[in-house]
Amino acid sequence: MRRFLIAVLAASSLTACVRDDPPLMPGSHLVVTKDTDLPAPSGGDIVRSSREYRIAPFDQLRISVFGVDELNQTIRADSGGNISLPLAGTIKSAGLTLEEFTGLLRTRLSQYIRTPQVAVNLEETTSQSVTVYGQVQQPGQFPIMGKMTLLRAIALAKGASDVANLEEVVVFRTINGQDMAALYNLEAIRRGTYPDPDIYASDVIAVGDSSSRRLFRDILQASPLLVTPIVVLLQRL
Numbered sequence: 606m607r608r609f610l611i612a613v614l615a616a617s618s619l620t621a622c623v624r625d626d627p628p629l630m631p632g633s634h635l636v637v638t639k640d641t642d643l644p645a646p647s648g649g650d651i652v653r654s655s656r657e658y659r660i661a662p663f664d665q666l667r668i669s670v671f672g673v674d675e676l677n678q679t680i681r682a683d684s685g686g687n688i689s690l691p692l693a694g695t696i697k698s699a700g701l702t703l704e705e706f707t708g709l710l711r712t713r714l715s716q717y718i719r720t721p722q723v724a725v726n727l728e729e730t731t732s733q734s735v736t737v738y739g740q741v742q743q744p745g746q747f748p749i750m751g752k753m754t755l756l757r758a759i760a761l762a763k764g765a766s767d768v769a770n771l772e773e774v775v776v777f778r779t780i781n782g783q784d785m786a787a788l789y790n791l792e793a794i795r796r797g798t799y800p801d802p803d804i805y806a807s808d809v810i811a812v813g814d815s816s817s818r819r820l821f822r823d824i825l826q827a828s829p830l831l832v833t834p835i836v837v838l839l840q841r842l
């Protein structure tokens with residue numbers, strides 16, 4: 606409790622901090638919340654409403670039909686989320702899970718192939734991704750497929766660099782239209798001090814870089830040992 610009160614006092618005097626990357630707004634300040642972890646986004650904040658992946662326009666799928674090599678291909682959905690395949694015709698794939706799309710494709714092919722064995726895998730997506738930057742081996746955007754956590758997201762970026770400060774990892778998220786951020790200690794997560802937090806589509810993760818230090822500068826000075834996440838609201842001055 607004492608550490609939380611110190612952080613609140615520190616945050617109240619925090620002045621404007623400008624990051625080199627979105628989503629922190631110029632001329633914003635931090636207000637510490639009472640949340641013990643960064644809340645999940647609402648259905649309006651991300652395209653999907655569940656953790657199960659749903660196909661979106663421009664997604665690239667790998668389709669395999671056992672015993673019919675000419676139907677095996679990698680194909681990308683068009684801007685309307687449609688996929689056109691030999692024998693199956695055009696399928697409206699947008700909004701379907703991979704399992705639903707596989708079942709529909711199997712039904713279409715069963716008119717020409719007896720008991721078709723179909724496998725569909727997502728190879729690339731542009732619609733549901735997480736951005737990881739800062740002190741990681743391979744910064745960039747990475748697809749969200751199934752359940753994702755902070756440690757797994759950083760692993761997608763080939764892990765932290767040798768000079769990364771793992772005690773200062775920031776996750777930015779929009780929740781019900783409100784910009785929020787949370788400061789995590791990766792070493793504490795690895796030790797099991799607190800759980801590995803869930804990561805959602807459109808999250809932005811900053812790993813131990815100078816902008817995250819500037820953002821939480823006063824809080825870090827007041828509370829150098831991060832044994833629980835610190836969650837803040839980003840508000841305009």
